[in-house]
Amino acid sequence: MTKCVVFDLDDTLYEFTPCHASALGRVREAVRKSGLCPDVAKWEEAHANAFRWQFANHRRDSSCHNRGIRFQRAFEELGLPVGMAADLEALYWNSMLERMVPAPGALALLARLKAAGLRIGVGTNMTAHWQLRKLVKLGIDKYVDFAVTSEEAGAEKPAPEFFAMVVEKAGVPASQCTFLGDNAEHDARGARAAGMRGVWLQPDPEKRAARPDVESVASLSDFRP
Numbered sequence: 001m002t003k004c005v006v007f008d009l010d011d012t013l014y015e016f017t018p019c020h021a022s023a024l025g026r027v028r029e030a031v032r033k034s035g036l037c038p039d040v041a042k043w044e045e046a047h048a049n050a051f052r053w054q055f056a057n058h059r060r061d062s063s064c065h066n067r068g069i070r071f072q073r074a075f076e077e078l079g080l081p082v083g084m085a086a087d088l089e090a091l092y093w094n095s096m097l098e099r100m101v102p103a104p105g106a107l108a109l110l111a112r113l114k115a116a117g118l119r120i121g122v123g124t125n126m127t128a129h130w131q132l133r134k135l136v137k138l139g140i141d142k143y144v145d146f147a148v149t150s151e152e153a154g155a156e157k158p159a160p161e162f163f164a165m166v167v168e169k170a171g172v173p174a175s176q177c178t179f180l181g182d183n184a185e186h187d188a189r190g191a192r193a194a195g196m197r198g199v200w201l202q203p204d205p206e207k208r209a210a211r212p213d214v215e216s217v218a219s220l221s222d223f224r225p
Helices: 016-034 040-057 067-078 085-099 106-115 128-138 160-170 184-193 205-209
Strands: 004-007 119-124 146-149 177-181 197-201
Touching: 004 160, 016 040, 016 085, 040 067, 067 085, 085 128, 106 119, 119 128, 119 160, 128 146, 146 160, 160 177, 160 184, 177 184, 184 197
Parallel strands: 004 119, 004 177, 119 146, 177 197
Antiparallel strands: none
16 A cells, blocks of 8 residues: 655656756856857857766766756866856756746645645655755645655665665655656666655656556556555
């Protein structure tokens, strides 16, 4: 019997990609207007190089998501002052927050689970500061009993340490926890390896059919604890 349901956040409880694209657009425009790098193509190349460096060197560490470091390294590659990196990080995340809305069915599902007396958690990669602000912006913080970020756990999903902290905070055995997320490997299979029920949120029926080894649902509205 499920007594606790834990959700991934990005691309599960809201749609990350359009928010990310919009935020990066505002960052590019801010760099252009600053006069530091009028050639936006050079900025984009340096930013892409910084992104690759982060994920090559900090793949299991939440610092791979730190936009301040990413922007800092881009400025360094271009031989420009790094002081603007902190302002760009705030611009990026605040732009993300402005555009974010709950995924279809998210609030209704959380309300239903809370009314049923289940514990509700959020288990997410990235850093705690901005992930917690996302919960508030989406209006879902009032439903959430606990959160685990990869920054707090010291490891990115699907690391066992991450899911061990999820189970610890859930306060019930792993066998009574369900983890739902948009990544088959990081969320569903990572949770299952930790003894939890792992469910993959995947709207594409062909992708679901291609992974019969992973329990899946097409939408939040289809999920049953």
